[in-house]
Amino acid sequence: MxxxxxxxxxxxxxxxxxxxxxxxxxxxxxxxxxxxxxxxxxxxxxxxxxxxxxxxxxxxxxxxxxxxxxxxxxxxxxxxxxxxxxxxxxxxxxxxxxxxxxxxxxxxxxxxxxxxxxxxxxxxxxxxxxxxxxxxxxxxxxxxxxxxxxxxxxxxxxxxxxxxxxxxxKAATPCLSSRLPYGEKITSQALEMVEQAENFIKKFGIKELRVRHHAETARIEVLPEAFPRLMDGAVREKIIAFLKSLGYKYVTLDLQGFRSGSLNE
CATH class of the missing domain: 3.40.50.620 (HUPs)
Known part of the structure; x- marks a missing residue:
């Protein structure tokens, strides 16, 4: 049509x-x-x-x-x-x-x-x-x-x-629960951690991103062209420090990059 x-x-x-x-x-x-x-x-x-x-x-x-x-x-x-x-x-x-x-x-x-x-x-x-x-x-x-x-x-x-x-x-903004892998219980604390983490990373000019919440691990997805920005020494250290202050023990960058719906893979 x-x-x-x-x-x-x-x-x-x-x-x-x-x-x-x-x-x-x-x-x-x-x-x-x-x-x-x-x-x-x-x-x-x-x-x-x-x-x-x-x-x-x-x-x-x-x-x-x-x-x-x-x-x-x-x-x-x-x-x-x-x-x-x-x-x-x-x-x-x-x-x-x-x-x-x-x-x-x-x-x-x-x-x-x-x-x-x-x-x-x-x-x-x-x-x-x-x-x-x-x-x-x-x-x-x-x-x-x-x-x-x-x-x-x-x-x-x-x-x-x-x-x-x-x-x-406008970038797609699915519900915060979509950041947790199936089977991991959804809690108010987990959703707040995800939202604060994503909002902080956006301050560095990153628009397309997801912070996937795997219990103690934050898995950051951004477009590959944004990797250098996140790996800049000062930026990287600030992101690590902030996400650890939220309660994450490990802060990782997913080398596959940003994928909408990656937890359905």
Whole structure:
């Protein structure tokens, strides 16, 4: 399907929905969905962001600012996935339990406030990677307009740039729990260590990175071209000292470099 045809279908699909709740993470996909929804003939749009220990704090701040810029009503709800043993034990289908809680709460809001559809920002590329959260979406009747219209991630970034959205080149920011290997229990302490470690490394101009949390070991993933920056004597020593102050015993650099979803390998 041609790009223009996909965009026309997306707008037409949204126009017939009237009153929608959009599960808004502040990411590339859901921001585009929010923008196109704001340009459509929808009667009412409510963006809902789930705040939890697994959400990087900067994403919540960004979501607030973006909805304000787009003049869309925004609600923040609390989710408590760490209280669910099915999630905290960190099985390979961990995301299913997180999304099930989130979508269940959105269904309750929709019923209370008479919204007709609940939407998320899933796209065609999500059918390729391991996405157990899609099962929860299917079970609870969540609609994915970007996926239905045939949009992949590259097209989403391209149209985001055309529409002037700041997310067009925003780095993917999955939940902090994705930094822990399956089977390693997810705790508040581990998530805080990961977030602080990544935020510190970003201060040295590193944008694409993950700090993988392997108990006492921090495994840093950055793009290979960023290796020299991290290996600079002063920078390296500062990173080691800070990460050890967080509680890591070993601080390592993964020579394979940054790979989104590397723990699924």
């Amino acid at each position: 041609a790009f223009n045809d996909k965009f026309t279908r997306l707008k037409n699909d949204l126009n017939r929905m009237e009153r929608v709740i959009i599960a808004y993470s502040g990411g590339v996909d859901s921001t585009l969905l929010l923008k196109v929804a704001s340009l459509s003939g929808l009667r009412e749009i409510l963006a809902v962001t789930a705040s939890s220990e697994s959400l990087p704090s900067g994403e919540l701040i960004f979501a607030r600012q973006m909805t304000e810029d787009l003049d869309i009503r925004h609600e923040i709800i609390e989710t408590n996935e760490l209280n669910d043993k099915n999630y905290a034990d960190n099985p390979s289908d961990r995301c299913y339990y997180c999304k099930k809680e989130l979508f269940g709460k959105l269904k309750a809001i929709a019923a209370e406030k008479n919204f007709t559809y609940i939407l998320d920002g899933s796209n065609q590329d999500d059918t390729i990677d391991w996405r157990p959260g899609r099962k929860a979406a299917a079970e609870l009747g969540i609609h994915s307009p970007l996926m239905d219209a045939g949009f992949g991630k590259k097209e989403i970034r391209d149209i985001s740039k055309y529409l002037g959205l700041p997310t067009w080149n």
